[in-house]
Amino acid sequence: xxxxxxxxxxxxxxxxxxxxxxxxxxxxxxxxxxxxxxxxxxxxxxxxxxxxxxxxxxxxxxxxxxxxxxxxxxxxxxxxxxxxxxxxxxxxxxxxxxxxxxxxxxxxxxxxxxxxxxxxxxxxxxxxxxxxxxxxxxxxxxxxxxxxxxxxxxxxxxxxxx
Numbered sequence: 001x002x003x004x005x006x007x008x009x010x011x012x013x014x015x016x017x018x019x020x021x022x023x024x025x026x027x028x029x030x031x032x033x034x035x036x037x038x039x040x041x042x043x044x045x046x047x048x049x050x051x052x053x054x055x056x057x058x059x060x061x062x063x064x065x066x067x068x069x070x071x072x073x074x075x076x077x078x079x080x081x082x083x084x085x086x087x088x089x090x091x092x093x094x095x096x097x098x099x100x101x102x103x104x105x106x107x108x109x110x111x112x113x114x115x116x117x118x119x120x121x122x123x124x125x126x127x128x129x130x131x132x133x134x135x136x137x138x139x140x141x142x143x144x145x146x147x148x149x150x151x152x153x154x155x156x157x158x159x160x161x162x
Contacts (some may be wrong), residue, residue, distance in 0.1 A: 001061045002157070003031035003142060006042030008051040010159045012058040014059075016147040022107045025143035026090045026097025029150060031059060032140050037107075039162040061142070065153035069101055072146075076105025079112065079133035080124060088120050101146035107139040 004010055015030040021027035032038050035056065042054035066073045076083040087108050089096040097103070112133060117130035124128050144150050 001033065001063050001131055003033055003059045003061050003154075004035050004038035005029070005031045005059065006038035006040070006045065006162075007055055007057070008042065008046040008049050008053055010055050011057040012159070014144070014150050014154065016145055022091050022093050024087050024090060024141065025103040026106070026145060028097075028103075028143040028145035029154075031061070031142045031144070031154075032107075033142075036154055037139055042162055054055060054162045055159050056162050057159045060155045060157055062153045062155075065149075066102055068147070072099075073140045074100045074103045074105075076103070079106050079130075079136060079138060081130060082123040084116065084126070084129060084133070085101045087116060091116075097145065101149050102142065102144050104140075104142045105138075107141045109139055111139075112136050 004027055005014070018029070019027060022029075030161070039054070040058045042056055046054040047063060076086070083105055086095075086096050086103075101108045106112070115129050115132045115136075119126060124132075144154065
Protein backbone atom coordinates (compact mmCIF):
# COMPACT_ATOMS: atom_id res chain seq x y z
CA UNK A 1 0.00 0.00 0.00
CA UNK A 2 1.40 3.41 -0.99
CA UNK A 3 1.08 5.99 1.80
CA UNK A 4 2.09 9.61 2.21
CA UNK A 5 3.28 11.72 5.13
CA UNK A 6 3.16 15.52 5.03
CA UNK A 7 5.63 17.64 6.99
CA UNK A 8 7.95 20.62 6.84
CA UNK A 9 10.80 18.07 6.85
CA UNK A 10 11.80 15.18 4.65
CA UNK A 11 11.08 12.03 6.64
CA UNK A 12 13.01 8.94 5.58
CA UNK A 13 13.21 7.23 8.98
CA UNK A 14 9.97 7.83 10.89
CA UNK A 15 9.79 7.81 14.67
CA UNK A 16 6.72 6.47 16.46
CA UNK A 17 6.90 8.42 19.72
CA UNK A 18 7.30 11.90 18.25
CA UNK A 19 4.74 14.64 17.92
CA UNK A 20 1.54 15.51 19.71
CA UNK A 21 -0.18 12.88 21.81
CA UNK A 22 -3.77 14.18 22.10
CA UNK A 23 -4.82 13.58 18.51
CA UNK A 24 -7.28 11.27 16.71
CA UNK A 25 -5.50 7.95 17.21
CA UNK A 26 -2.94 8.98 19.82
CA UNK A 27 0.76 9.65 19.46
CA UNK A 28 2.39 7.96 16.50
CA UNK A 29 3.53 8.37 12.91
CA UNK A 30 0.59 9.43 10.74
CA UNK A 31 0.17 8.64 7.06
CA UNK A 32 -2.61 8.69 4.48
CA UNK A 33 -3.29 7.07 1.12
CA UNK A 34 -4.53 10.47 -0.16
CA UNK A 35 -1.61 12.45 -1.61
CA UNK A 36 -3.44 15.80 -1.59
CA UNK A 37 -4.37 15.35 2.07
CA UNK A 38 -0.68 14.84 2.95
CA UNK A 39 0.34 17.84 0.81
CA UNK A 40 -2.27 20.05 2.49
CA UNK A 41 -1.06 18.97 5.92
CA UNK A 42 2.57 19.63 4.90
CA UNK A 43 1.68 23.18 3.86
CA UNK A 44 -0.17 23.80 7.14
CA UNK A 45 2.81 22.54 9.20
CA UNK A 46 5.27 24.60 7.12
CA UNK A 47 3.16 27.71 7.69
CA UNK A 48 2.74 27.08 11.44
CA UNK A 49 6.46 26.41 11.91
CA UNK A 50 7.50 29.28 9.64
CA UNK A 51 9.83 27.07 7.61
CA UNK A 52 8.31 27.86 4.22
CA UNK A 53 9.16 24.34 3.04
CA UNK A 54 6.55 21.60 2.67
CA UNK A 55 7.36 18.00 1.82
CA UNK A 56 5.45 14.81 1.14
CA UNK A 57 7.36 11.64 1.90
CA UNK A 58 6.12 8.49 0.18
CA UNK A 59 6.22 5.07 1.79
CA UNK A 60 5.25 1.51 0.99
CA UNK A 61 3.44 -0.33 3.79
CA UNK A 62 3.40 -4.11 3.54
CA UNK A 63 -0.28 -4.82 4.16
CA UNK A 64 0.23 -8.50 4.87
CA UNK A 65 2.34 -7.51 7.86
CA UNK A 66 -0.63 -5.59 9.29
CA UNK A 67 -2.64 -8.80 9.22
CA UNK A 68 0.24 -10.51 11.03
CA UNK A 69 -0.24 -8.03 13.91
CA UNK A 70 -3.58 -9.70 14.66
CA UNK A 71 -5.61 -7.78 17.21
CA UNK A 72 -2.87 -5.14 17.62
CA UNK A 73 -4.15 -3.64 14.31
CA UNK A 74 -7.45 -1.75 14.24
CA UNK A 75 -9.23 -0.56 11.10
CA UNK A 76 -12.23 1.71 11.60
CA UNK A 77 -14.19 1.23 8.38
CA UNK A 78 -16.64 4.09 9.01
CA UNK A 79 -17.46 7.00 11.25
CA UNK A 80 -19.35 4.92 13.80
CA UNK A 81 -19.82 4.85 17.58
CA UNK A 82 -16.65 2.85 18.16
CA UNK A 83 -14.61 5.34 16.07
CA UNK A 84 -16.25 8.31 17.83
CA UNK A 85 -15.50 7.02 21.34
CA UNK A 86 -11.96 6.03 20.35
CA UNK A 87 -11.15 9.48 18.91
CA UNK A 88 -12.59 11.28 21.93
CA UNK A 89 -10.60 9.06 24.30
CA UNK A 90 -7.35 9.63 22.36
CA UNK A 91 -7.91 13.39 22.07
CA UNK A 92 -8.28 13.46 25.86
CA UNK A 93 -5.08 11.46 26.40
CA UNK A 94 -6.93 8.28 27.37
CA UNK A 95 -5.73 4.69 27.29
CA UNK A 96 -7.62 3.30 24.27
CA UNK A 97 -4.60 4.12 22.09
CA UNK A 98 -2.45 1.67 24.04
CA UNK A 99 -4.48 -1.27 22.72
CA UNK A 100 -3.03 -1.10 19.20
CA UNK A 101 0.25 -0.80 17.31
CA UNK A 102 -1.49 0.43 14.14
CA UNK A 103 -4.82 2.24 13.83
CA UNK A 104 -6.47 3.05 10.50
CA UNK A 105 -9.62 5.01 9.80
CA UNK A 106 -11.27 8.35 9.20
CA UNK A 107 -9.84 11.73 10.12
CA UNK A 108 -11.55 14.02 12.62
CA UNK A 109 -10.87 16.99 10.35
CA UNK A 110 -12.70 20.29 9.80
CA UNK A 111 -15.64 18.43 8.23
CA UNK A 112 -16.39 16.32 11.29
CA UNK A 113 -14.72 17.88 14.32
CA UNK A 114 -17.72 20.06 15.24
CA UNK A 115 -19.89 16.95 15.47
CA UNK A 116 -17.26 15.13 17.56
CA UNK A 117 -16.89 18.07 19.94
CA UNK A 118 -20.65 18.63 20.21
CA UNK A 119 -21.10 14.98 21.21
CA UNK A 120 -18.16 15.10 23.62
CA UNK A 121 -19.57 18.23 25.30
CA UNK A 122 -23.08 16.76 25.63
CA UNK A 123 -24.65 19.20 23.16
CA UNK A 124 -25.90 16.35 20.94
CA UNK A 125 -26.61 12.70 21.61
CA UNK A 126 -24.69 9.78 20.19
CA UNK A 127 -27.56 9.10 17.80
CA UNK A 128 -27.50 12.70 16.57
CA UNK A 129 -23.71 12.60 16.15
CA UNK A 130 -23.84 9.36 14.17
CA UNK A 131 -26.70 10.76 12.09
CA UNK A 132 -24.55 13.74 11.14
CA UNK A 133 -21.39 11.70 10.58
CA UNK A 134 -23.04 9.26 8.18
CA UNK A 135 -23.18 12.01 5.54
CA UNK A 136 -19.54 13.02 5.88
CA UNK A 137 -16.91 11.92 3.39
CA UNK A 138 -14.43 9.71 5.22
CA UNK A 139 -10.83 10.82 4.75
CA UNK A 140 -8.04 8.37 5.50
CA UNK A 141 -5.27 8.10 8.06
CA UNK A 142 -3.05 5.41 9.49
CA UNK A 143 -1.27 5.94 12.79
CA UNK A 144 1.66 3.63 13.44
CA UNK A 145 2.35 3.73 17.16
CA UNK A 146 5.07 1.08 17.33
CA UNK A 147 8.67 1.71 16.30
CA UNK A 148 9.07 -2.02 15.63
CA UNK A 149 6.20 -1.90 13.11
CA UNK A 150 7.68 1.20 11.46
CA UNK A 151 11.02 -0.57 11.07
CA UNK A 152 9.51 -3.87 9.97
CA UNK A 153 6.61 -2.99 7.66
CA UNK A 154 7.08 0.59 6.37
CA UNK A 155 9.62 1.40 3.68
CA UNK A 156 10.63 4.84 2.45
CA UNK A 157 10.23 5.30 -1.32
CA UNK A 158 10.86 8.97 -2.15
CA UNK A 159 10.04 12.57 -1.20
CA UNK A 160 8.86 15.65 -3.04
CA UNK A 161 8.55 19.31 -2.21
CA UNK A 162 4.97 20.58 -2.52
